[in-house]
Amino acid sequence: SAYDAGDHESYMHKEMLEQPVTAQAVLRGRLDERFGTAHLGGLDMDARDLRAVRRVKILGCGSAYYVGQMGAALIEELARIPADAEAASEFRYRDPVIEPDTLYVAVSQSGETIDTLLAVQEVRRKGGRCVGLVNVVGSAIARECDGGIYLHAGPEVAVASTKALTNMFLGFALLALQLGRVRDLSIADGKRLVAGLEKLPGQIEEILAGEDDLVAVAKSLAEARSLFFIGRVRGFPVAREGAQKFKEISYRHAEAYQTSELKHGPLALIDPEVPTVALVPRDELTERNIGALHEIDARQGPLVVITHAEVDLGEIGARRIDVPRNEPELDPILLTIPLQLLAYHAAQHLGHDIDKPRNLAKSVTVE
Ligand code: G6P
Secondary structure (H helix, E strand, O other): OOOOOOOOOOHHHHHHHOHHHHHHHHHOOOEEOOOOEEOOHHHOOOHHHHHOOOEEEEEEOOHHHHHHHHHHHHHHHHHOOOEEEEEHHHHHHHOOOOOOOEEEEEEEOOOOOHHHHHHHHHHHHOOOEEEEEEOOOOOHHHHHOOEEEEOOOOOOOOOOOOHHHHHHHHHHHHHHHHHHHOOOOOHHHHHHHHHHHHHHHHHHHHHHHOHHHHHHHHHHHHOOOEEEEEEOOOHHHHHHHHHHHHHHHHOOEEEEEEHHHHHHOHHHHOOOOOOEEEEEOOOOOHHHHHHHHHHHHHOOOOEEEEEOOOOOOOOOOOEEEEOOOOOHHHHHHHHHHHHHHHHHHHHHHHOOOOOOOOOOOOOOOOO
């Protein structure tokens, strides 16, 4: 067929390894080094329209919802516009207030997810503007939206999204950059982020090249009946996505928690049988995050820490996975890649059908 798994043992594996190339495709022709901004013609919004946006509401399901939370954080940080993401499957049931100066963003790989499509229709029926971040060209959601950003990830077959998810993040980064630059984001910051985005595909490749080193740790996680994924602020949606992937293909119970909330409940569950995968990038929260790792370590909770080489974990007994550093705003996507590999190799070790996990469909097109 035109698109098959080739020499790979599964589509998911092939799609993970394609990411350095597919990530370039979503950026191509959209970055402006000179003015430190992005050009997104498909949005069909001029600088005035973009400046009129007072709030951003992102709608998606599953992994698209979690990457929507990463996107909301990017928009709020770079453009200083209040932004949040909501599960599209809940949205229309609460008779949401649709505001004319809110920009609604529907995010979907397939463009056919019924819950996301119906959320878009709810927005448009009530007079709101909805743009799409969609992979499949000409899909139902793409057609229903007022404009959008195509993700150019190519066909994605495995139920667990990898390359499309990465391009969703990059699509949000482009949107955040453009929204920021028509407002108060400085040209210097714009250029810093453009340079960061240009570096990303190569850094994703670097992480994927370390795949073999992650197999043993993935196998040890696969042995646990239950595990936690923790992160804070930028890292929390990453933890949610990591737990989701792990659940979907390994069928192990994995729960995402804010690192800061651990002491308010789940710490009671930590013992030598319950591992924690912690996201600890080098940022303004590193020291606080390390404090939480001490709490886990003191209870003999096994720890896998996704971090940067500069971070000193001191005496903490942990298996560390270092990812390359980029601009802090762009860290989430680099932290996500090892979580894909961990979920993949855990499921592989358990002998599951990785591309078609039980009970799940690639896209859910009926209510
Ligand atoms: C299904 C899949 C998920 C996916 C979600 C949204 O539930 O199993 O992996 O994240 O749909 O799909 P979409 O095509 O809208 O991104």
